[in-house]
Amino acid sequence: MATQQTSAAARVLVAPSVVLLFLWMIVPLAMTLYFSSLRYSLLDAENIGFVGLQNYTAFLSDPDFTSALLNTLILVGSVLAISVGGGILVALLMDQPVFGQNALRLMVIAPFFVMPTVSALVWKNLLMNPDSGLFAWIARSFGLEPVVWFTNYPMLSVIIVVSWEWLPFASLILLTALQSLDEEQKEAAQLDGAGPFSYFFYIVLPHIARAITVVILIETIFLLSVFAEIYVTTGGGPGVATTNIPFLVYKEALLNFDVGSASAGGIVAVVLANIVAIFLMRIVGRNLEG
Amino acid sequence: MGSIQLKSVRKAFGAVSVINGVDLDIKNGEFAVFVGPSGCGKSTLLRLIAGLEDVTSGQILIDGQDATDIGPSKRGLAMVFQSYALYPHMSVRGNIAFALKMAGEKADVIERKVSKAAATLNLTDYLDRKPRQLSGGQRQRVAIGRAIVREPKAFLFDEPLSNLDASLRVQMRVEIGELHNDLKTTMIYVTHDQVEAMTMADKIVVLDRGSVAQVGTPLELYNRPNGLFVAGFIGSPKMNFIGGAPAAKRGAATIGIRPEHVAISTTDGEWPATVRLAEHLGSDTFVHAEGDGLGPLTLRLEGEAPLKPDQRIFVTPREANLHKFDKDGRRID
Amino acid sequence: MAMKQSIGKRVGVTILAWTVAFLIFFPILWTFITSFKSELDAIAMPPKFLFFNWTLENYAEVQSRSNYLKYAFNSIVLSVGANILGLLVAVPAAWAMAFAPGKRTKDLLMWMLSTKMMPAVGVLVPIYLLFRDLGLLDSLWGIGFVLMLLNLPILIWMLYTYFKEIPIDILEAARMDGASLFNEIVYVLTPMAVPGIASTMLLAIILSWNEAFWTLNLATSNAAPLTAFIASYSAPEGFFWAKLSAASTLAIAPILILGWFSQKQLVRGLTFGAVK
Missing domain, CATH: 3.40.50.300 (P-loop containing nucleotide triphosphate hydrolases)
Incomplete structure (x- = not known):
């Protein structure tokens, strides 16, 4: 409800944002689509030509793509499982009446603010280094052989680092959801004789179900494009053991200078992300109604 | 201005x-x-x-x-x-x-x-x-x-x-x-x-x-x-509306009478009714009654009226304060 | 009213909670401690936890060797500058959508959100080539512009949810009091929305500060922020853990402190208002 004057003003005020975002989204995407149909190498810029879907067939049939897709799914799936599962436990713990709750919150949320390049390097060196890392010392003090993390278990190592970054996010959001649970509901459930487990499964879980969904979807969007952690630790290796799709596209574009192939990879990533995005948009959209 | x-x-x-x-x-x-x-x-x-x-x-x-x-x-x-x-x-x-x-x-x-x-x-x-x-x-x-x-x-x-x-x-x-x-x-x-x-x-x-x-x-x-x-809409409690025979007798589709414009008797009157509830406000008494064949009636009496639920009463509207409406709900003068 | 609990149980839960929180926080604490060690102490086995010669030499070294201040300056300019620019565009847009919604406002909001779903690699190639051809590679303006666009949907969304909580009556009262649209936004809306705008800004600064995909790919030296500065430690020479720790501490400390201040608003911003 508004007058024509205000709606006219509204259109003028929204316009800059819309134009900027439109240009930001549509122009590069159209260019990516266009490039993806070209034979276009920066090393051989004279020799550009239309090749149709050839870049896609090449990219999709490349064994590196298959492994990158698999790596992406493993990375996203494992980090989701760890951060959401762990996040629920941490949130439940933090929701208890403990001493020093605020200080606890600050400690738990802290890793989220650490820039990805820092997290990755700190974990790789200070903690996971097989000679002088803290984990190696712990293993030795139990009389075990230290694990050579990034060489022998490269994917697991990346998963650990990324999970550490995202566990706080899940914990914080789930804690917020938990805290909105009505105290009277807790008391009613107690009076109804619900034990801790039935209380959790019948009252708590349904209450935070929506927050869990939101966490899963938002994390998925970010996890599909994990890049910096791989860039500074394994460089996608050994071999292609930790190359996910963003890293593969980066390699094609800026290391192999193959614009056509990188663009095809980019479009594949867009399609993947959009599948997730549709679900997230539904949930947020439903929220907009209320 | x-x-x-x-x-x-x-x-x-x-x-x-x-x-x-x-x-x-x-x-x-x-x-x-x-x-x-x-x-x-x-x-x-x-x-x-x-x-x-x-x-x-x-x-x-x-x-x-x-x-x-x-x-x-x-x-x-x-x-x-x-x-x-x-x-x-x-x-x-x-x-x-x-x-x-x-x-x-x-x-x-x-x-x-x-x-x-x-x-x-x-x-x-x-x-x-x-x-x-x-x-x-x-x-x-x-x-x-x-x-x-x-x-x-x-x-x-x-x-x-x-x-x-x-x-x-x-x-x-x-x-x-x-x-x-x-x-x-x-x-x-x-x-x-x-x-x-x-x-x-x-x-x-x-x-x-x-x-x-x-x-x-x-x-x-x-x-x-x-x-x-x-x-x-105007007036509180609301005006009572009555259709059927009492209205037809007065040449209207509906007649309306405000709760304060009636006389109540326990012996005789135009509309026999049964008291459902009497609200005693001290200055007034609001009576909610069920008129025989007329539906619910709200009545307002000055001061204290000794009425109890289920009591039989007779309600008589004051003709001068009666409002008449045609079948489209418009006032008839 | 909390559930009835014995003090003993409460102490037990407290110890457990503090242990878990400590483990989660430990890598940051360890980095902080290591930053004050000599390089030899940093790789000593068994590790030295508190009893070593505390020194500030790493901080001095980091600055003299790799010019930390230049990167920090770039990070500040990029994250603050990009979001001030962003706010200038986002505040009017959020006003319009919150207080003068049209039939398509909801679709527009959803569309803006959807631009956030676009994976960066999908547009890396054209943006890289465009930047190369326009001479924007490694320039603060170019990267700042990208960071602004990245955050614009979040800015608009957060502001929108904050503005929605302001009763429209008050803006209408201002209109009846003879305020022009400009005065209405400046004297009435903005002061009421300051807390919301501040926390929006805070979140956006944190996100920009830590953004690592575009900054690593588009900046090489002149415009490189702290993300790139740290990345340069991934292929080091010689002993470097203490220096890495000092550099890391310097890179994360400002934003960690900002983040702690804004954690309440964070939830709402990061979930686009879906969890409050």
Whole structure:
């Protein structure tokens, strides 16, 4: 409800944002689509030509793509499982009446603010280094052989680092959801004789179900494009053991200078992300109604 | 000066018509009350006059000048909102002064006008407080103060008392009435409460589903409602409506009789009935009865009436106060 | 009213909670401690936890060797500058959508959100080539512009949810009081929305500060922020853990402190208002 004057003003005020975002989204995407149909190498810029879907067939049939897709799914799936599962436990713990709750919150949320390049390097060196890392010392003090993390278990190592970054996010959001649970509901459930487990499964879980969904979807969007952690630790290796799709596209574009192939990879990533995005948009959209 | 005229004003939101062609003439200095059930369009009509909504068609004239296409800030009207709409980040002084500042008044003029308004409204001691530090009634006064410093052509009130508790509401009702007597400025007041309408108005405009049902002084509406809607809306408790034989006998499709316009006897009378419930208020007794073949009747007796549930009574309407309506619900004289 | 609990149980839960929180926080604490060690102490086995010669030499070294201040300056300019630009565009847009919504406002909001779903790699190639051809590679303006666009949907969304909580009556009252649209936004809306705008800004700064995909790919030296500065430690020479720790501490400390202040608003911003 508004007058024509205000709606006219509204259109003028929204316009800059819309134009900027439109240009930001549509122009590069159209260019990516266009490039993806070209034979276009920066090393051989004279020799550009239309090749149709050839870049896609090449990219999709490349064994590196298959492994990158698999790596992406493993990375996203494992980090989701760890951060959401762990996040629920941490949130439940933090929701208890403990001493020093605020200080606890600050400690738990802290890793989220650490820039990805820092997290990755700190974990790789200070903690996971097989000679002088803290984990190696712990293993030795139990009389075990230290694990050579990034060489022998490269994917697991990346998963650990990324999970550490995202566990706080899940914990914080789930804690917020938990805290909105009505105290009277807790008391009613107690009076109804619900034990801790039935209380959790019948009252708590349904209450935070929506927050869990939101966490899963938002994390998925970010996890599909994990890049910096791989860039500074394994460089996608050994071999292609930790190359996910963003890293593969980066390699094609800026290391192999193959614009056509990188663009095809980019479009594949867009399609993947959009599948997730549709679900997230539904949930947020439903929220907009209320 | 502050006369307001509406000429065939229509307002539709998309396909939904909210105001269907309203013609209205509010004279300078008049206290006009728009009353009607929720959804009748009374607030929308006020917002159209304020300029907060555009009319779909028709004209709004303020002091005889076409104001239809003028923005709200230039109409020279002041409005008191249901929620008070005080600026939470400004002190009481800042709230009252804001309009003057926007009009580019000089600081000393602003100070003088604000002090005067504050004195009128007993707000002098609160000028430096923030709205959240005030009680409901004080906030209401600030909202009024914000309106009066502008010396507007007319005041618009949008259900200003509905957020106050009952006793404060009565007090503020009186204060607004006194303010009108002092300022003699045109006021348009929207309410769903017919008691407020009856007590405050020079002129009541009853609205029904986006149209004017009747315009008149409070007593005109009480004594001569022009149809079933106004008859049922004005007056408390509600008028009793009776169809069938008793109406046909008097040449009407429906007859209406107010609860206070009946005689009750335990021995004989026109309509036999059974008492369901008697509410003893001390000054009055409200009797809810079931008339034989007539349906529920509400009756109002002065003083204490010794009636009990299930008791048989006889109800006789006073012919002089009987209202007759035809089959379309219009008044028959 | 909390559930009835014995003090003993409460102490037990407290110890457990503090242990878990400590483990989660430990890598940051360890980095902080290591930053004050000599390089030899940093790789000592068994590790030295508190009893070593505390020194500030790493901080001095980091600055003299790799010019930390230049990168920090770039990070500040990029994250603050990009979001001030962003706010200038986002505040009017959020006003319009919150207070003068049209039939398509909801679709528009959803569309803006959807631009956030676009994976960066999908547009890396054209943006890289465009930047190369326009001479924007490694320039603060170019990267700042990208960071602004990245955050614009979040800015608009957060502001929108904050503005929605402001009763429209108050803005209408300002209109009735004779305020122009400009005065209405400046004198009435903005002061009321300051807390919301501040926390929006805070979140956006945190996100920009830590953004690592575009900054690593588009900046090489002149415009490189701290993300790139740290990345340069991934292929080091000689002993470097203490220096890495010092550099890391410097890179994360400002944003960690900002983040702690804004954690309440964070939830709402990161979930686009879906969890409050």
